[in-house]
Amino acid sequence: MNNIPCRRRTLAAVAAWAAASVAAPALWAQPHPEKTKIAIAVGGKAAFYNLPLTIAEQLGYFKAEGLDVDISDFAGGSQALATVEGGSADVVSGAYENTITLQARGQNFQAFVLQGRAPAIALGISVKSMPHYKTIADLKRKRIGVSALDSSTHRMAQLILSRAGLKADDVNYIGVGTAGGALSAFRSGQIDALSTVDPVMTVLEQRGEIRIIADTRTLKGSAEVFGGVMPAGCLYAPLDFVKNNPITVQALTNAIVHSLKWLQTAGPSDIIKVVPEAYLLRDRAVYLAAFNKVREAISPDGVIPEEGPQTAARAQARLDPTFKLGSIDLAKTYINVFAVRAKQRFNA
Secondary structure, rough: OOOOHHHHHHHHHHHHHHHHHHOOOOOOOOOOOOOOOEEEEOOOOOHHHHHHHHHHHHHHHHHHHEEEEEEEOOOHHHHHHHHOOOOOOOOOEOOOOOOHHHHHHOOEEEEEOEEEOOEEEEEEEEEOOOOOOHHHHOOOOOOEOOOOOOOOOHHHHHHHHHHHOOOOHEEEEEOOOEEEEEEEEHHOOOOEEEEEOOOOOHHHHOOOOOOEEEEEOOHHHHHHHHHHOOEEEEEEEEEHHHHHHHHHHHHHHHHHHHHHHHHHHHHHHHHHOOOOHHHOOHHHHHHHHEEEHHHHEEEOOOOOOHHHHHHHHHHHHOOOOOOEEEEEOHEEEEEEEEHHHHHHHOOO
């Protein structure tokens, strides 16, 4: 494959400092990161989709790895990605499938640690504006709220509707964010349906305001929608950044995998103590109920499953008739060497 020299250089760099760490007095000592100040752009930081990132920040895991991380929050993943494309941030916390769509446009980005092994996105209709809903075809000419246009919430809604024979222009997609804005748009009747993440969906469910018609908050539900294992939230960056900063990338990966390990055994009281109060949407009980719904979707170890990229590529091919599946070098879109090492370190 044409990416083999690049991957070999990355592996060689990681192997070099790995050997140095073994010889050091501290078991997991590592060289100084090439870049210590890192800007991460995220779409919907308060959402469970990005919970491992928040845990790593709140518990000081980035600082423990020698990094000074600045996290900028945007309404959706497409805006976060645009920030990195424009050079204002180094890394995106967002959907893995973006690395595939970017490569199709001639841009090489690479995911290096997984946060979610299922998208944890749900699609639901308003019981108030669509009381007689029967099938997905009833969404024709309706307004569907998504976190942002060209985001993972947008693409999932498009995929579900396309399987029911609806085209992209058969409905009106509206960007509403992932938190208070989404709730406000839904409750005020600005949208008839909503494709988004928790805790917003659980808030609406518990109040009987929404009827879920597709759900990827479990591995089973995700497989039903996407036809296989679908990697979701991850940290990804331009391929050159990953290639030129392997120690920094390892440090970022360590912090996320450390938080994934913490989440494996965290209880409700642990979550409440760590997550910022503003993320709870004024209802701790509902927030914790939402966490229990998405817990299975959180990656246990940061490793991207081997079959996942194929699932994501097939989904994109379904959405875009101009997308040529055979032209994508999926091996360039992700790398697991950093996550595997972090998994060993933290016994994740």
